[in-house]
Amino acid sequence: xxxxxxxxxxxxxxxxxxxxxxxxxxxxxxxxxxxxxxxxxxxxxxxxxxxxxxxxxxxxxxxxxxxxxxxxxxxxxxxxxxxxx
Numbered sequence: 091x092x093x094x095x096x097x098x099x100x101x102x103x104x105x106x107x108x109x110x111x112x113x114x115x116x117x118x119x120x121x122x123x124x125x126x127x128x129x130x131x132x133x134x135x136x137x138x139x140x141x142x143x144x145x146x147x148x149x150x151x152x153x154x155x156x157x158x159x160x161x162x163x164x165x166x167x168x169x170x171x172x173x174x175x
Contacts, residue, residue: 145151164170
């Protein structure tokens with residue numbers, strides 16, 4: 091795609107959203123930068139699963155009833171549930 095074609099398509103896209111070109115460009119580049127800085131959810135999720143599997147393979151397990159008990163206490167206290175220890 092040539093530069094002229096790219097510019098034409100960009101202008102048409104901007105006009106369809108009724109925004110100024112510089113505003114749209116800032117928005118696009120900001121969204122792109124944010125996407126690059128944020129870890130990909132799938133990557134994060136797979137890493138967490140892998141960590142859990144490695145931990146389980148080493149015998150570091152917590153009984154399900156213990157986990158339920160800990161979370162019940164957190165819910166009762168209105169605490170944010172995140173890193174349960």
